[in-house]
Amino acid sequence: MTSSISLAAGALRAAWLPLVAALVLAGCASSAVQAPSTVAPVQFKEQAATARTGAPAQANGAWWRVFNDPVLDELVDRAATRNTSIQQAAARLAEARALARTVDADRSVQVGLNGGASRGQGLDRNQSNRPSTLLNAGASVSYELDLFGKLSGASNAAALDAQSREALLQSAKLLVQAEVAQSYLALRAIDDERTLVRETVEAYRGTLDLTERRERAGDLAELDVARVQTELASTESDALALDRQRAVAEHALAVLLGEVASDFSLPPAAWTSALPSIPAGLPSTVLERRPDVAAAQRTVMAAQARVGVAQNAWFPNIALTGGGGYASTDLGDLFKWSARSWGIGALLSLPILDGGRREAGVQSASAQLDGALASYRTEVLTAFREVEDQLASLRLLDAQSTVQGRAVTSAQRATSLSDSRYRNGLVSQLDLLDARRSELRNRRQALQVKAAQYQATVGLIRALGGGWGEAQPFASTASATRLSSATPSANALE
Structure with missing residues (x-):
């Protein structure tokens, strides 16, 4: 029992080691x-x-x-x-x-609508040996967490x-x-x-x-x-x-x-x-x-x-996903409450080896x-x-x-x-x-x-940039709200 616990702990440490290393590097990044x-x-x-x-x-x-x-x-x-x-x-x-x-x-949050139809065997649980058509309609939502900028x-x-x-x-x-x-x-x-x-x-x-x-x-x-x-x-x-x-x-x-x-x-x-x-x-x-x-x-x-x-x-990349909709083999039953389906999930991905x-x-x-x-x-x-x-x-x-x-x-x-x-x-x-x-x-x-x-x-x-009167640095009319709060005001010459 002790041996199995030790092996499990070692596997857990091995699994989390890349994530810990990434978090440490994140603290060093500017x-x-x-x-x-x-x-x-x-x-x-x-x-x-x-x-x-x-x-x-x-x-x-x-x-x-x-x-x-x-x-x-x-x-x-x-x-x-x-x-x-x-x-x-x-x-x-x-x-x-x-x-x-x-x-x-x-x-931003990504929202989409989807729908489709497929035909094959085993789609209808009541008639698994006979070909049937499966209709589905739903919506999906996804959002990527920007934890590391x-x-x-x-x-x-x-x-x-x-x-x-x-x-x-x-x-x-x-x-x-x-x-x-x-x-x-x-x-x-x-x-x-x-x-x-x-x-x-x-x-x-x-x-x-x-x-x-x-x-x-x-x-x-x-x-x-x-x-x-x-x-x-x-x-x-x-x-x-x-x-x-x-x-x-x-x-x-x-x-x-x-x-x-x-x-x-x-x-x-x-x-x-x-x-x-x-x-x-x-x-x-x-x-x-x-x-x-x-x-x-x-x-x-x-x-x-x-x-x-x-x-x-x-x-690592962390994404949250969710989806919900309806699925039925009968078009008349497609939007009934009993035909509903939904799911949520989170995905964390961290490449380990990528050839440089x-x-x-x-x-x-x-x-x-x-x-x-x-x-x-x-x-x-x-x-x-x-x-x-x-x-x-x-x-x-x-x-x-x-x-x-x-x-x-x-x-x-x-x-x-x-x-x-x-x-x-x-x-x-x-x-x-x-x-x-x-x-x-x-x-x-x-x-x-x-x-x-x-x-x-x-x-x-x-x-001189269009004159010799009072110098006014070039100011962009683009929105500055997208820039990081750590970004100082930009002067062409300091």
Whole structure:
């Protein structure tokens, strides 16, 4: 008797040993999901010499309005509703949210209805040797106990994936807004340059007319006429090249607006957009609002949650089931009280040997987490680089604009003096052509510097996540109730 009791106790201990081990491991597992942190400098290196004088414009929300251009405002609004990149990002967000709801459904009670019919021998206890038909109808209920956080971890990961997609949607919107603004401003810069070149063409035509009259009068040789004709044709060629650039830029803008290039046109107009001033003392924490950084952060947190899910695969699954209904060989007796049947049960499953499948799952989840962390660090480093690039560009472009302005003033004065002296026969035609060529070159260079200032300003706003006003970290509109209470508030940069 004692021996049998000892054997029974040993068998009992052997049966419960895996469960005890799983419970011990459960105590060691951590389901907390923490936002990654990155050490950020207090301020940007290039910002000290970048701020321009004047009251800084607030670039928040509809940041493109700081350029005070109604046409730009209208184009950005059109792109918001029809741009295909935004539509694709919105579709991916909807897919991620649906997947999150699917994963979260595993934590709910599952209820189903069932019914069926079967025919065979032995179904009717009263006529066991004769074939009969068995009809059944009932309902089933099942619920999996989430004692170790496996289901909640998977739900948290899916919810964080949806938040990452939401941030990527905002990033797509910001990118499209910036590209529309840059494309539009580039078009206006081309319009101004086309006007300048065509004005120069008209000036060369006037000079050619004067040179031809003097050549007919015998004051000048044919060589002088050929020189002016060369300059006129060369400048006309530049004007046609600008026409081609404008057509290509207009077609690219049509694609950003989600419209057919054949049906889209933007008439040439004067460039009247305002150039906003950059405030001094931008804190580096403004990068918290960058949606691409926020998306990378949510991806890291989702990977952390999936590591916990993979670790929880070592713990047992406990499911509660229940069912009830009716069964009868006679359809008329199917729903009688005497035909009722019911049952309840509990199922505990714990794999012991799986060939290393669960360990491989943990290693895979950990590798994905390492990759997500590296991607997050890359996003943060890229964000700082982009801001520093644009700040440096604005600083140097501001200085270049001042110097180039002096060059334009001097070139215009030289052209005026050369034209007057040439008409009075005091200088040669070569002096006039050289002065006019220098003026055109410097004025075009000044326009290109101005265009680069606008492009860099848009680039800075995009690099800062859509403005430089009061920094508001990216906040997902997705429900946060699915996240574990141990999850701290997520800041893109800490």
